[in-house]
Amino acid sequence: MSQIETLPAVNAIDFSLEPRLHETWPTNFNDVCLRSSGNCHPGENPASAGETIFPSLPPLHQGHPDVHLRNGIMNSTRSSEDHEPDSEKAFFVADLSQVYHQHMRWKANLPEIQPYYAVKCNPDPYVIRLLAALGTGFDCASLNEISQILDVGGIDPSRIIFANPCKAVSFIRNAASKGVHTMTFDNADELYKVKRANPNAKLVIRILTDDSKSLCAFGIKFGAPLHVVPSLLAKAKELGLDVVGVSFHVGSGCYDPSVYTDAIMRSRAVFDMAREAGYNFTLLDVGGGFEDALFEKAAFYLTEAINLYFPDRDHMRIIAEPGRFYVSKAFKLAGHIIARRAPLPDPSKSEEQVAKVEEDPDQPKVMYYINDGVYGAFNCILFDHQVIHPYVLSMNGSFHVSASEAKHVCSVWGPTCDSIDCVSPKTVLPAGLQVGDWLGFDNMGAYTVCAASQFNGFDLSNVIYTSGGIGSNEVHKVLASFAAEGNGL
Numbered sequence: 001m002s003q004i005e006t007l008p009a010v011n012a013i014d015f016s017l018e019p020r021l022h023e024t025w026p027t028n029f030n031d032v033c034l035r036s037s038g039n040c041h042p043g044e045n046p047a048s049a050g051e052t053i054f055p056s057l058p059p060l061h062q063g064h065p066d067v068h069l070r071n072g073i074m075n076s077t078r079s080s081e082d083h084e085p086d087s088e089k090a091f092f093v094a095d096l097s098q099v100y101h102q103h104m105r106w107k108a109n110l111p112e113i114q115p116y117y118a119v120k121c122n123p124d125p126y127v128i129r130l131l132a133a134l135g136t137g138f139d140c141a142s143l144n145e146i147s148q149i150l151d152v153g154g155i156d157p158s159r160i161i162f163a164n165p166c167k168a169v170s171f172i173r174n175a176a177s178k179g180v181h182t183m184t185f186d187n188a189d190e191l192y193k194v195k196r197a198n199p200n201a202k203l204v205i206r207i208l209t210d211d212s213k214s215l216c217a218f219g220i221k222f223g224a225p226l227h228v229v230p231s232l233l234a235k236a237k238e239l240g241l242d243v244v245g246v247s248f249h250v251g252s253g254c255y256d257p258s259v260y261t262d263a264i265m266r267s268r269a270v271f272d273m274a275r276e277a278g279y280n281f282t283l284l285d286v287g288g289g290f291e292d293a294l295f296e297k298a299a300f301y302l303t304e305a306i307n308l309y310f311p312d313r314d315h316m317r318i319i320a321e322p323g324r325f326y327v328s329k330a331f332k333l334a335g336h337i338i339a340r341r342a343p344l345p346d347p348s349k350s351e352e353q354v355a356k357v358e359e360d361p362d363q364p365k366v367m368y369y370i371n372d373g374v375y376g377a378f379n380c381i382l383f384d385h386q387v388i389h390p391y392v393l394s395m396n397g398s399f400h401v402s403a404s405e406a407k408h409v410c411s412v413w414g415p416t417c418d419s420i421d422c423v424s425p426k427t428v429l430p431a432g433l434q435v436g437d438w439l440g441f442d443n444m445g446a447y448t449v450c451a452a453s454q455f456n457g458f459d460l461s462n463v464i465y466t467s468g469g470i471g472s473n474e475v476h477k478v479l480a481s482f483a484a485e486g487n488g489l
Contacts (some may be wrong), residue, residue, distance in 0.1 A: 050465075053479050054488050057125055060476065061466040065093040068464050069334050073394050073438050076336070088336040088436075090372040090461045092444065096130055097469035098330035100478075102292075103134050104471065106322070109299035112306070113318045116161055118288055119145045121323025121446050122331075125488075126465050128152055130475065131326070133482035139163045139288075139321040143171045146180055154487035158182070161285070163247070163321060165190060165206050165222050172197035184247055184285075186224040188235050195239045202244045204285055205232060207270055209248040209263040223248065229270055233277035245283025246270045249321070257298035260286070264305035271310075284310070284318045290325040324446035331445030333377055333461065334393055335370035335423075337437045338415060342366040364411040364426055370439060372461055373414015373421040377448045381423070384447040388412075388424050393438040395430060405430040412439065 050059025061068060072091050079087035106115055116137035119128070123145065131138075132152055137159040140146045146162065149155055157179030162171075165186040175183070176198035185191060186206040194201050208223030224232055236243050248263045267284055274281045284306075290298055310316065343365060372378060380386040390412055392401050408431040414421035429439075449463070467475040482488055 051476065053476075053483050054125075054129065056489060058463070058465055060096070060126070060479070061464065062468060062472060062476075063466055064468040065095045065332055065466055067468070068093045068466050069332060069393060069440060070399055072334055072464060073399075088338065088371060090333060090335045090370065090377070092377070092449070092461055092463040093332045093334070094124065094126065094445070094463050094465050095330050095332075095468055096126060096465060096475045096479075097467040097472045099127055099130055099326050100134070100467070100471040100475050101469060102326045102330075103131070103136070105295065106325070109296060110302065110320070112313075113286065113302070113320050115322050115326075116159075116163075116285075116319050117326060118163075118321045118323030119149065120450060122327045122448070122450050123148060124327070124449065124463070125152075126463075127327055127330075129482060129488040130479060132487070133478045137161065137319060139323075140180075143168075143174050146175055146178060150178055152488050154482065154485060161204070161319070161321075163204075163206075163285075167193070169193050169197050172201070176201070182244075182283075185232075186222055188232060191232070191236055191239055191241060194241060199241065201241065202283075203236065203241055204245045204247045204283060205229065205243055205270065206247045206249070207266055209250055209266055210259050226266060226269060229273050230277065233274060233279065237277055237279070243274065243279050243281070245281045245285060245317075246274075247285030247287060249287035250289040257291075257294050257301045260298060260301045261305045263287075264302070264309050268309035282316055284316060286318065286320045288321040288323055288325075290320070290322045292325060292328055295325060327445035328443050329445065331443075331448065331463075333372065333441040333444040333448075335372050335390075335439045335441065337368050337433060337435055337439065338371050339369035340366065340433075340435055341369075362409055364409050366408060366410040366431075367413055368410060368429075368433065368439075369413045369415060370423065371415050373416055373423055375414065375416055375418070375421060377444060377461055378414060378423050380444075380447045382420075386447075388441060390424055390427055390429065390439040390441055392430060392433070393440040395433060395437045401430060405432060407431060 050061040052059050072093070076087050076089070103115075106113075114137055116139045117128075117131050118139045120139075120141050128138075128149065129152060132149075132155050138145075138149045138155070138161075140149060140160055140162055141164040146160060149160060150157065160180045160182070162175050162180055162183035165184045167183070167190070172183070172194060175181075181198065181200060182202045182204065183194070184204045184206045185194065191203075194203065206223055207229065208225045233243060246267045248267060250259045250263055263286070271281050271284075286302060306313070306318065374381050378388060381388060393399070395401050395405075407428050409426060410429050410433075411422065411426060412424040412429075414423055449461075479488075
């Protein structure tokens with residue numbers, strides 16, 4: 001096998017007394033160019049070609065994210081041989097060109113609707129800066145999120161909606177001191193708080209809609225039923241508060257976009273109720289729930305419903321709160337196999353004899369442990385109902401895994417001492433996997449890094465940034481221009 005396809009060490013831990021392979025390592029990675037990159041030139045080191053745009057952030061590389069996954073593994077292998085602590089640490093690769101691509105897709109399909117990125121989904125500093133430079137707004141749920149956005153610079157407070165219907169009084173007061181006045185509510189107590197803390201607020205009433213077709217339903221916690229709306233509007237009018245529009249959320253991860261039609265119909269009814277209460281609404285917030293694979297379908301239902309129920313919208317703004325749509329596919333994760341539990345082979349029995357005594361060959365017999373889990377990046381399993389599909393990044397020192405490689409049913413676990421730390425209870429992977437190999441995980445950008453903890457003392461996984469797809473040059477230009485204006489530094 002060529003040097004291009006082969007990692008220097010089979011494992012980070014030596015399981016034999018064979019001579020170390022350190023002498024055969026390439027000492028200069030400048031000459032290592034992975035076949036799949038399509039961007040590597042002789043003498044160029046993709047891992048060191050990053051551009052420092054923001055001094056406070058890591059460099060931004062170029063090249064396909066898979067190139068940087070492999071570069072990260074090679075660097076980890078070399079560091080492990082140098083006995084550096086935590087050298088096998090799991091890491092993300094974030095492709096900002098994917099975020100840019102999603103924004104272009106949004107503009108093409110929903111040109112009338114301004115996206116207000118849901119910061120809670122992934123508050124990554126590069127993502128925030130790129131979206132700020134592209135002109136999006138931001139949906140913030142706390143004072144810290146508001147501060148994070150405004151501290152970037154170049155973002156006017158009017159580009160923020162405080163989209164949490166139940167807020168602490170101090171949050172309302174401090175948001176107002178920062179110039180953030182647009183905020184949601186869905187109950188009378190919130191109106192009294194706003195009256196005390198920010199009587200000049202621009203309020204948006206959040207209504208209850210059908211969220212039964214989503215991975216994460218919010219209706220059990222937020223949203224005013226339609227029959228309650230007239231009394232809430234009357235109370236707001238009595239308190240002298242300005243209600244400017246209506247918002248809804250069909251739930252995070254909506255898998256049936258037809259529910260947007262009903263939600264827009266309900267919003268139309270609330271606009272009419274507002275007129276009777278003495279308000280002239282000018283804002284419609286269609287919330288989030290946008291799934292990547294169903295986005296065009298969702299855009300179709302939204303556009304049709306808005307045209308039907310709001311044919312005259314010359315003096316109306318429409319915004320949305322997409323989160324996972326922008327970042328889900330932009331992040332990949334590389335996890336290192338740090339341990340393995342498997343039955344010891346019995347040399348006295350043939351494979352046929354072993355197979356006969358197995359109670360259920362479809363049940364996992366081998367357990368792999370990696371260095372990130374549900375208390376870290378994979379909290380999306382617990383909080384976002386995601387199903388994880390691992391695949392092999394490197395095996396036995398090679399980036400190439402033959403399609404004929406024997407496979408078996410196994411399970412993948414996180415590194416903590418908690419038994420709920422299960423990444424994949426049942427999956428199929430090559431039977432030759434061992435400690436020191438690496439697994440990859442796609443679609444790791446939504447509700448992963450944002451809720452990761454350091455339970456059991458495990459560090460959060462680092463992020464390597466690149467822009468390796470369509471729009472790569474545009475990403476660098478947009479960010480460089482944003483930084484040149486003194487923002488994001």
